[in-house]
Amino acid sequence: MTTRLASVILLAWALLALLAPALPLSPNVIQLQHILDAPSAQAVFGYDDLGRDIGARLLVGARTSFLVAGWVVCLSLCLGTLFGALTAYRGGWWDRAATQLVDIFLAFPGILLAIALAGLLGPGLDNVVIALTVVGWVGYARLARAQVLTLKQREHVQAARALGSSQWYILRRHLLPLMAGALIVEATFGVAAVVIAEAGLSFLGLGVQPPLASWGAMIRDGTRYMLVAPHMVLAPGLSILAVVLAVNLLGDRLRDRFDTRLPTETGRQQ
């Protein structure tokens, strides 16, 4: 039941985000007579401090967060997995150097590094993606490393190596399929983290540039008018919460389904 609801929410998020440019929206049209108007039949989510339709801006914000989440998770997943898996497979000096590098990036707590990078690079969608990817790839690298280190002891990998298969072939055919479950689960939770991080950066004024809408920036604008127009803060916040909750719920389900700890457990049961 909850899984179905979560899937529906995520599907709606993705569809609306992708279709937003095609919809007849006017997220940047300023209607002075509607400034801070509460939700009504005309505009279900009301109007903001400039008299813009909040509903339309929510959809544009959905697109922003969807695009950022998509790009950041894809880039981090590819870069991190490749880096972690390759260095771990090579082992020895490569592995030690890689681990040290990963540890350095992990020494920056949370999204602090992303905040600093976004601040230095300046606002903009592409800079947000860069900043969050620089922070994000490390988790996948760690995970891929741990998986490869265990998996490469398995008989089928040893056999492939003995048969003279190339590194790439082994990685692609014998390791990646077994790692995929854990990586997918990690990436799912990654989407939730990126949605919050993007909104957080935008809230801090380090995200997308106005007039482009972002849920975080909408909350930031809304905090100034909280007493007169609480709907300005409530609508984007609820959107973030819905998406993040749905992603987390789905991630939990996926984790149970794939049981990410499986490869190591079965590998040792003898």
Added chain:
Amino acid sequence: MAACKGARTSPGRCPAHVIRAGDYTPGQPHDDCKIPTCCIDPLLHLCSGLRYSHAMLAYLIQRLLGACLAMFGVVSIVFLFIHLIPGDPVEIMLGESATGADREALRLALGLHEALPAQYLHYLGGLLQLDLGYSIHQQQPVGHLLLERLPATGLLALVTLCLTIVLALPLGILAAIHRNTAWDSAAMGLSLLGVSIPNFWLGPLLILLFSLWLGWFPVSGQDGISSVVLPALTLSTGLTAVLSRMVRSSMLEVLHEDYLRTARAKGLPPARIILHHALRNALLPVITLLGLQLGALLAGAVVTETVFSWPGIGLLTIESIQSRDFPVVQACVLLISLTYILVNLLTDLVYAWIDPRIRLDGSSA
């Protein structure tokens, strides 16, 4: 071969901290746990043949070395910050109206006229003398600014930590004792909500409810002891959520142990069994997580302090990003990250000290 028994029975439990000689299969990695700072590899290789106490000592030394290397790396990345800025950092800092002489002066003051390696050496040398640079906008040494803001962040972190413990322990214990009941699902539902709710939304909501409508606490700023309540509450939700889950899983693991059955068989009162016998053993992994989460707390403080205009290091970070005061940004990031590394190191040491099974003397081995 004894294969790492019991090391990964719970998702949060870090096998690195279950150090018992012979429990580890050499060459088998154990680091798919989520705890980033435990470097287990050295231990793995050492555990195989060495005596327990030596392995522990080697682990600690390795840990110390790792922390030093991480610090060095962090310092290097932070040093590079100013060179990551697209365009001329001096121009961006001073704006377009600045005169050429002003620019040259700032370039000279920041040492940007030197070659990169020389700048790096200067930066490292300055740090060793606790010289963090000079703030252009505030016209004072960055060190002063940090010292000024440090108590506020410290207070916020402390209150948040206490609040988290007070909230998470009962929640987690309750969920564990009443496993698979409405209590459990309610507590874990709350925890899921806590992870999913962003600080920058929860903060304004709390302000709306408790400050504007009920008028219990000040809206923002630091004004008396009551002003710390809302920021601390905001900051602690995510932490409480993670920690209560950890307490739950850790308790569940302990609840099946033989010594608890013995305690129950002896007819001890349930409260004593839970608090004295179960909780004390379940707390060990929780402590590691708490140390790790303190870092997340410091990073989260950047957002939370901004929401509440709480005059701490986090707000200083954002203010200096906005005013393009890059030396201050560098110093803030450096301070927060180094604190994080140190706290983690300390957690590991404390852990080794608390758990009789992994004490240095190795008498139990």
